[in-house]
């Protein structure tokens with residue numbers, strides 16, 4: 001009997017293993033709950049009216065970029081509209097007005113209710129460069145809302161000064177957020193060249209690793 005024991009043990013091990021494999025294969029895998037793609041929001045400010053190099057426009061330059069981001073990512077859009085729209089429609093008057101606002105470090109109120117930010121972990125924030133800075137109303141948004149722990153992706157339109165430190169200024173205003181690489185597009189391109197805007201946005205989304213639901217289409 002002693003002589004047979006190793007064989008019995010070995011046979012048991014083999015049988016046991018086979019038995020368990022079969023049993024495992026028969027047990028259906030527990031159903032997986034698909035992780036919902038975390039939602040993305042685009043918050044932007046933009047001005048219709050007379051703008052540099054594009055004439056009088058019905059839709060502001062930054063609005064085109066914001067909409068393109070939303071199209072490619074499936075993001076929700078929230079436009080920052082001043083509560084009292086005191087901004088002049090003529091370009092020179094607007095620049096004077098904005099300069100005064102900046103010197104005063106004004107925090108103009110915006111209209112409407114920001115969507116519940118808990119549902120988003122990535123928020124695109126954009127606006128035109130005004131005097132090398134974010135328009136003051138965007139600081140109202142940054143300071144009034146809890147953006148801690150969010151990934152913030154800054155974008156701007158401009159006419160020569162590029163990103164203008166939008167990323168660093170955003171980090172200062174939102175020290176508990178992580179700031180992704182920013183995107184700068186000239187207002188003229190945003191207003192007049194949809195294809196180029198779409199391609200720039202697409203390339204940038206790849207760089208900052210934000211999932212796209214649509215690639216830019218080649219326009220005729």
Ligand SMILES: Cc1cc2nc3c(=O)[nH]c(=O)nc-3n(C[C@H](O)[C@H](O)[C@H](O)COP(=O)(O)O)c2cc1C
Pocket residue numbers: 045046047048051052059060061062063091094095096098099127128129130131132133157158159160161162186187188
């Ligand atoms: C008040 C004001 C200040 C501006 N300051 C700058 C600037 O400092 N640097 C720059 O490159 N463009 C500047 N621009 C040009 C705008 O950034 C550009 O036209 C932008 O695309 C306008 O965007 P919007 O149509 O979305 O408002 C300024 C425009 C305005 C109205």
